[in-house]
Amino acid sequence: MNHSVEKIGGTSMSRWQDVLQNIWLRPHTGADGNSSLYQRVFVVSAYAGITNGLLEHKKSGEPGVYALFAEMDDKHPWQDKLQQVLQQMLDINAGMFADDAVTRKRADQFISERIGDVQECLQHLAAVCSFGHFQLDDHLHRVREMLSALGEAHSAYNSVQLLRQHEVNARFIDLTNWVSDDQQSLDEHIASAFADVDFAREMPIVTGYTQCREGLMRTFDRGYSEMTFSRIATITGAREAIIHKEYHFSTADPLLVGADNVHPIGQTNYDVADQLANLGMEAIHPRAAAGLRKQNILLRVKNTFEPEHSGTVIRNDYCSSTPKVEIIAGTRNVWALELFDQDMVGDPAYGQRMNDLVLESGVRVLTKDYNANTVTFYMKGNSRRINWLMERLQQVYPQADVRVEKLALVSAIGSDMNIPGLLQQAAGALSAAGVNIRSVHQALRQVDMMFLVSDSDYAAAVKALHGQLIEQADTWPAQKLA
Template structure:
């Protein structure tokens, strides 16, 4: 014999009921079947609502009743379009009884637990009868049996206790003589020994199924629902969650306690006692394997079996120096909560005995505070303890697994993973059995926490990075295209799942927590919302995605000023914008401190040399104990391009215009030609070498004409290049006469830095530097005579984008 239970969603519509009937018909070809059904999905809540409305003298109870009636009559018509008279007669009879009961509640203005049990029983009585009669109408051997004739309880209304001696005998006697292949039983409902209608409380239909399975000693109980078993975590919040094939009773109970709604543990006690396995199946996907719950030894590669959570938690904290060493505080505290019928979900106490923290349902928070403060009124008045502290908008997340106790470091991995994503932990609880590690966090962090932990414990070490890019001009566009091109490679080879979750230019911005489709990003951005720097930050913060990275592809000071905001939210920052790292030294150090404090990477390799690994190499030298003695460098790809192309046969204006058109200069070329850009770069290298220095400390010898230096606008500046051509030709002529090349050189030596245009002789390493190339020579204690040299393209959209991309990948590999 098979015992199957179908929940409210499984019987929530005629379509779903047809699926149930198909499953039952298939099973009945092989064995006799007992099918326990819940009320049609949502009906129990509507019955309670109608009762409450009637009790409160609200005429709207009639509308709620009519909704209940319409739902059932529609289902009957859809299931039995041509042969439904007997079912409609039964339904009308039951619905008339229901209406009379509601009218009575309305008249006497009272809804007792006894009446409430009678009220909610109509849901299961109707659904079970409809299904049984529909099957008979289709020629299937099936019959309806009222569970109230079989399951006998005491008179503890709303959560009656079963008399197993009588109930088991009733079930065994009935099914010995039952001739039908399929028996449909309403779940949840029962009768007292005095003949009063009772119910079995929360999870009552599961309970009915477990009682039947235990009484008949079947080999397995099947619980059919709307999901394919118990999942590694909530699939509505974590798309990568997947069903667990096998799980122990203890693990299932822990997961169910902490929010997994598939199973309500107390209801399956009858089958647990007899070690009858429970199989969770999906009504809408009957071919899915589902989850088997048993006491059999289960071999698992992962010590963590699942991650669950309970929302809408309030944390109560009782604390005070007067608690230390004084027995009885805990006893009094729990007695107060017990008297108020408040369930305690989580408990944690500091070893100092200075405080006790309790997690309860948020709806009970104010009642609990009032009762506890009253109970400890004397101690509060004497300042021995503080008034109870209540924190709301919290959630409990829990790692569950029988084998966690045999694996070191699970707790450490859990908390470090949460910490890296700026998820603050308010309280921690871990039982001595080590089957469960629980933490209280903000409700707003639940999705990020579950995704982060699931990635850590269940996914094939694939790390998801969520990138938010501001500035999708020339370089930004190249970066997006590189990400699009390499996404699959990163996923397959580096186990990095890189998603662009936000994009912005100076006009519009777009966001998508699932990742923006990079094949149409330009069209999407054109239709995006109005862009603001603060709005971009607030949207990034609100999405609260794990491993978030803000990428600044601008030269904007206001954007750089927001880095502190991102870092304080544990959002990494990758920047080609040099303004932040060349700003006041205290701001530079603040950014470094925030990066460490909030575990948020702050990478800016492209600040110097575009895609060349200059800052990374410098950092490795310093970290390995080497010391920089001097740096000699050509750090401006734009200036190198200009002076490599400027001759006595060209115009300086034309060469600068060409450099700007090819993207080698900033939009305002004065930043490059004035030497400010190079000064910022040598400043950053000096700071990364460990020297405290500001931009004004760098000696900058300009080569521009006086009128070029004093120009007010970009257009004015370009005009000076034309009028002052002789000045620039004289610079070229001087170098040529000495067989030298003009190079704009940055130097750092003995704690001092300078930038200037220099005439480089033919035997110097800088002489043959071509095109837009950069070169850096590090002289160190380990490289005192022959420097470490880094050379290559130091400007251009592609190489700058690749440098930003490399920093993003570096974060993914950490």
């Protein structure tokens, strides 16, 4: 096929004027050499902040509609929160369609009706679950999916109205399955939705959320839009998959090391993308990338606000021609949970129950280490889950000493980091910056090197490693000028 499938993130969607001019109304040249607005499918995220209000804040954990509903408070604070989110959506509509009262009314009616449907459904569900025969926990994953669908439906519907104002033949493809008794699989739902799409004459605008039998959120939680994006690309046979973000896929976070000191990576492979995903800094969810990888579909990450830049290409067969570090990345608020027990020495089955409990807790393990009598998990998760895990571990291993400490993880990543003395360089840079290394991990495959440091040293560690391994490296100057 000659079309591309492109995903636009929430922060970019909130700057819809830039998206309109830099992406939608910007002709592109297809594989056949012809320039056109079409031959492109766009999967859109909810506007920035909307999904936080519908579910919970992704970073702070502040409860949204879902979290408040799950508490089953008799005062029903979720209803007030739902109305707050609706007002946010209506304010967005007012800004987008300030000069077109008819379109604004149409957009307001669309999202108001959906919010009304959700409110009525949740009220009925709460009433049903007040009886002992029905447990709210059995239905919460469906509630989460239904609330998630609101944000993407709102942004996709608005985008179609906006494009039609500019005489673009945009088509709204609603994968939320809002009013239907038909339950299809993910692939079946996408295939049927695109069965009659004319890529040469239509610009499909697709909801990032897809309702399906599998339940996307149970597996991918808030990474569901990337799975929708990936499956559309593979099922429709796209020639290229593109992710539009508000920043370049760069050598480090410019807010930490300075915008003048970072630059786009240009090229990398899916292995590097997987390492970033492990840190929660996803170029694309690993499961979503798998389909693209198998179909050998090229993935490109572009900056929404620099449309002339070709972005970063991620593909299967790339490997740096010269071994080097490509990116410094990391994450704060990492829980180091340590279990010390002399009884584990020589017992190969000792850790089985431990691993089961970690999985059951729902925390995400970044890495772990162990020696003869100690196992340490480095994890991401909220304090409630960590405390639950600690209590259960202490119950199962009553003779063990269990403790937890909050750290930060900083990682040097590259498609080929087989560089003699690299560990010494990195450790020296951290030491010179006054950063104490609490733990270090380096795999034989030479694609990443992890350093656990004090949480307060995170920014200093990123700056130190970027300065030594990238800014001062003689493998980067030529690419800086490219």
